Amino acid sequence: MAFNLFGKSNTSPQPKIVAKTSPVDEAKKKIVSIPPGRVSEPHDASKGQWLPNANKFNIIKPDAINDLIPVVRSLYKTNEDLGSVLFDLVQLTNTGHNIKFDQDINPDLQDKMREHLTVRSKEWGYGTSGINGLVNKWIAQIWVGGALSYEMVPNRRLTQIESLPMINPETIRFGLKPGGRYEPYQKASGWRGVLNEYIKLNEATYSYTGLWGDEDTPYGIPPFISALNSISTQKDMKDNINHILNQLGLLGYLQAKLDKPEQKANESEAKYGERLNLFLDEAKVNILEGFKTGVLVGYQEDHEFDFKSTTKNLSNVNDVFDLNQNQLANALKSPGSFLGLDQKGGEGQLGIIFTKMLSQLMNVQSILAQALERVYNMELVLAGYDFKGLKVEFNKSTITDDLKLWQGKEIKQRVLHALWVDRIISSEQYADDMMYKKPYKVIEPPEPGATNDAAGKKEDREKDKDKSDRKNRDKNNPQPKRKDTDTKSK
Numbered sequence: 001m002a003f004n005l006f007g008k009s010n011t012s013p014q015p016k017i018v019a020k021t022s023p024v025d026e027a028k029k030k031i032v033s034i035p036p037g038r039v040s041e042p043h044d045a046s047k048g049q050w051l052p053n054a055n056k057f058n059i060i061k062p063d064a065i066n067d068l069i070p071v072v073r074s075l076y077k078t079n080e081d082l083g084s085v086l087f088d089l090v091q092l093t094n095t096g097h098n099i100k101f102d103q104d105i106n107p108d109l110q111d112k113m114r115e116h117l118t119v120r121s122k123e124w125g126y127g128t129s130g131i132n133g134l135v136n137k138w139i140a141q142i143w144v145g146g147a148l149s150y151e152m153v154p155n156r157r158l159t160q161i162e163s164l165p166m167i168n169p170e171t172i173r174f175g176l177k178p179g180g181r182y183e184p185y186q187k188a189s190g191w192r193g194v195l196n197e198y199i200k201l202n203e204a205t206y207s208y209t210g211l212w213g214d215e216d217t218p219y220g221i222p223p224f225i226s227a228l229n230s231i232s233t234q235k236d237m238k239d240n241i242n243h244i245l246n247q248l249g250l251l252g253y254l255q256a257k258l259d260k261p262e263q264k265a266n267e268s269e270a271k272y273g274e275r276l277n278l279f280l281d282e283a284k285v286n287i288l289e290g291f292k293t294g295v296l297v298g299y300q301e302d303h304e305f306d307f308k309s310t311t312k313n314l315s316n317v318n319d320v321f322d323l324n325q326n327q328l329a330n331a332l333k334s335p336g337s338f339l340g341l342d343q344k345g346g347e348g349q350l351g352i353i354f355t356k357m358l359s360q361l362m363n364v365q366s367i368l369a370q371a372l373e374r375v376y377n378m379e380l381v382l383a384g385y386d387f388k389g390l391k392v393e394f395n396k397s398t399i400t401d402d403l404k405l406w407q408g409k410e411i412k413q414r415v416l417h418a419l420w421v422d423r424i425i426s427s428e429q430y431a432d433d434m435m436y437k438k439p440y441k442v443i444e445p446p447e448p449g450a451t452n453d454a455a456g457k458k459e460d461r462e463k464d465k466d467k468s469d470r471k472n473r474d475k476n477n478p479q480p481k482r483k484d485t486d487t488k489s490k
Contacts, residue, residue: 038180058176059185059198062219069145069170072224076144079231082224085334090139093361094132095395097369099376102388103440113385117376120383124164124375131372137166138368145169147210147220148367152378154205161379172208173198174218182218184208207374209367223332230328365394409434421445 076082099117101110121131128134142148147169155162167186174182175198184206185198210220261279263272369392376390416433419425423445431439 037178040180059173060176060182060217060219062170062173062217063221065222065225066170066219068225068228069168069222071228072144072222075228075231076224081234081328082227082231082332085329085332086140086143086224089143089334089360090136092357093139093364093368094135095361095365096132097135097372097392097394100391100393102390102437105387109385109387113380113387113390116383116385117379120160120379124161126163134164135368135372138371139364141166141169142211142364142367143223145220146212146222146225147172147208148371149208150371151201151207152205152375154378154382158382159384160382161375164375167206169208169220169222172219175200205378207371209370211364211367227328227332234328368392369394 072082076086099114101113118130121134124131125134125137128137138148138150145168149167149169149172151165151167152161153163153165154160171187171189173185173187175185176182184201184203186201188197188199208218210218211223213219213221260276267275372392373390376392380387380390413434416425416430420427420430425433427439427442431437
């Protein structure tokens with residue numbers, strides 16, 4: 001062993017051999033240290049009440065705004081603005097949908113299952129036009145109640161879905177089990193409410209999906225609740241305007257001053273008062289009749305007519321009314337143009353409104369698609385069909401929207417195809433990026449330059465076809481050919 005001038009060895013110390021652990025082992029160690037169950041405490045546990053049963057589930061009370069859902073449900077039937085917005089949202093959201101099965105399923109079986117669902121869905125909603133009418137009701141329930149709440153009712157033999165009743169979202173309560181899991185209950189009414197205040201719902205057949213919220217509880221927030229203040233103000237304004245129109249007229253009112261007739265010598269005060277009132281009543285009738293025909297007649301210096309115009313004083317009413325209407329449109333999550341307001345802005349502003357509306361529709365359509373998938377799966381399983389799964393996709397809202405989608409897909413497909421040909425991505429990655437589970441058939445990309453050769457061969461075939469077509473036209477042409485107009489290649 002060699003030593004340096006300071007008497008130390010020149011050899012470097014040997015590193016210690018440490019056994020390496022794999023990422024899987026590290027993950028297992030972390031999993032072992034994870035405590036089971038929920039650690040945090042629900043912030044709304046204090047608002048709950050104990051359900052009187054053996055399980056002692058904690059029923060979480062919804063916010064007080066849930067009690068206003070029946071108010072909104074009544075208002076959209078009577079208020080023209082709320083009813084118009086809801087009607088437009090239903091029509092725009094329900095664009096129709098398609099049922100897509102796994103591509104491994106036989107096409108004949110797919111057609112058979114689609115036909116089965118078409119026939120059965122006509123019996124699920126009484127008084128509706130099949131599944132299309134039922135979806136319309138679901139959309140209205142989401143906007144009015146803030147959630148989609150329905151139950152699948154199978155028949156006694158468990159061979160098909162018998163009906164799809166809608167359950168009002170404001171009657172739903174959620175019980176909090178240990179571990180933080182929620183279970184749905186329905187607040188009973190009538191004779192059932194006397195026996196048991198809460199009915200436990202079957203999670204295999206019942207579904208509740210809230211539109212939006214910012215808390216852990218499943219309760220959805222009704223989006224139209226915020227419009228109630230503006231609707232109340234709107235009603236007061238309309239009542240005041242109607243009062244003005246009834247009292248003063250649309251354009252104004254006529255003021256008439258008449259000379260009082262003198263009291264007779266033998267006439268008492270009471271008789272004189274009655275005669276004055278009768279005189280005014282007769283004059284009012286005569287003036288109203290004359291005002292209708294545009295002709296008023298009276299004695300000079302005995303009658304004085306003065307027309308008081310109110311249109312000048314009411315000129316600012318439109319501005320105040322439009323201000324409230326704008327606030328109402330915002331509360332209804334709808335463009336002001338839906339309420340008949342003049343929306344200033346060019347094409348860019350309209351594009352922003354259109355994009356916003358499409359985002360709203362897509363959020364609601366995602367809830368509907370999830371519900372339809374659940375219903376269709378249940379029906380086909382009960383009917384005995386063997387399949388891997390299905391997917392529901394809604395059609396695009398407009399032709400322009402659909403065109404943009406396919407243009408984007410076309411560009412995306414060209415880029416991915418080039419990457420696949422250059423062997424940068426695999427067929428599986430190609431299919432995944434195009435939103436397919438797997439490619440229909442896995443093939444190897446062509447060799448570099450092969451695509452150019454194929455294109456050249458295709459071009460040669462087209463030239464040969466054109467030449468053959470010209471020969472056939474020459475044979476069928478009865479006119480003699482002229483050499484100076486011969487366009488055939490030589």
